[in-house]
Amino acid sequence: xxxxxxxxxxxxxxxxxxxxxxxxxxxxxxxxxxxxxxxxxxxxxxxxxxxxxxxxxxxxxxxxxxxxxxxxxxxxxxxxxxxxxxxxxxxxxxxxxxxxxxxxxxxxxxxxxxxxxxxxxxxxxxxxxxxxxxxxxxxxxxxxxxxxxxxxxxxxxxxxxxxxxxxxxxxxxxxxxxxxxxxxxxxxxxxxxxxxxxxxxxxxxxxxxxxxxxxxxxxxxx
Numbered sequence: 001x002x003x004x005x006x007x008x009x010x011x012x013x014x015x016x017x018x019x020x021x022x023x024x025x026x027x028x029x030x031x032x033x034x035x036x037x038x039x040x041x042x043x044x045x046x047x048x049x050x051x052x053x054x055x056x057x058x059x060x061x062x063x064x065x066x067x068x069x070x071x072x073x074x075x076x077x078x079x080x081x082x083x084x085x086x087x088x089x090x091x092x093x094x095x096x097x098x099x100x101x102x103x104x105x106x107x108x109x110x111x112x113x114x115x116x117x118x119x120x121x122x123x124x125x126x127x128x129x130x131x132x133x134x135x136x137x138x139x140x141x142x143x144x145x146x147x148x149x150x151x152x153x154x155x156x157x158x159x160x161x162x163x164x165x166x167x168x169x170x171x172x173x174x175x176x177x178x179x180x181x182x183x184x185x186x187x188x189x190x191x192x193x194x195x196x197x198x199x200x201x202x203x204x205x206x207x208x209x210x211x212x213x214x215x216x217x218x219x220x221x222x
Contacts (some may be wrong), residue, residue, distance in 0.1 A: 023053065042068035062144060093137050109139055143173075147173065150168065190204075202221070206221070209221070
């Protein structure tokens with residue numbers, strides 16, 4: 001009902017010590033969550049005692065609270081809640097994704113890789129996991145993997161991801177000394193609107209120098 005939130009809050013005001021109060025605080029948080037008001041949801045979730053909820057809702061509580069915390073920028077708290085999600089198939093894969101994503105953003109690539117690999121076959125994450133695994137393998141210097149998996153991934157990706165994949169595939173070829181391919185993918189990166197900063201321009205110019213494209217090399221290296 002449109003006035004459900006108002007009714008829940010009124011009940012909490014009138015009967016703060018009711019045996020239902022904990023469940024109602026959680027329900028109030030869920031309503032705010034579904035409305036996209038993550039700050040209100042996060043505040044309400046934190047007033048809930050998860051151990052007084054029905055056990056079947058424990059994973060839901062941890063995932064919802066973690067997601068609200070994540071959306072409010074409280075990444076450290078979100079990480080803890082996501083880690084507490086144990087087995088519910090409705091929430092466990094999503095919690096695993098966010099744990100892996102936070103590990104990735106912190107530079108904990110080994111943990112992130114294991115997390116992403118564990119949900120690689122999940123339909124919700126099948127399109128994005130290969131991209132993160134590619135980034136991790138690149139950062140770990142596994143250039144053969146980047147080329148083997150990055151090139152076919154280009155045709156399955158959005159334009160924004162195609163741009164980033166082209167850049168790291170170019171660098172992978174560069175590190176392997178395959179300068180013509182490195183130049184081709186760097187030019188593809190630029191053609192997709194990628195920003196040619198100092199490193200990208202140097203890489204392209206160096207490849208042109210090796211390939212004896214001296215006029216282009218002079219322009220870029222200058």
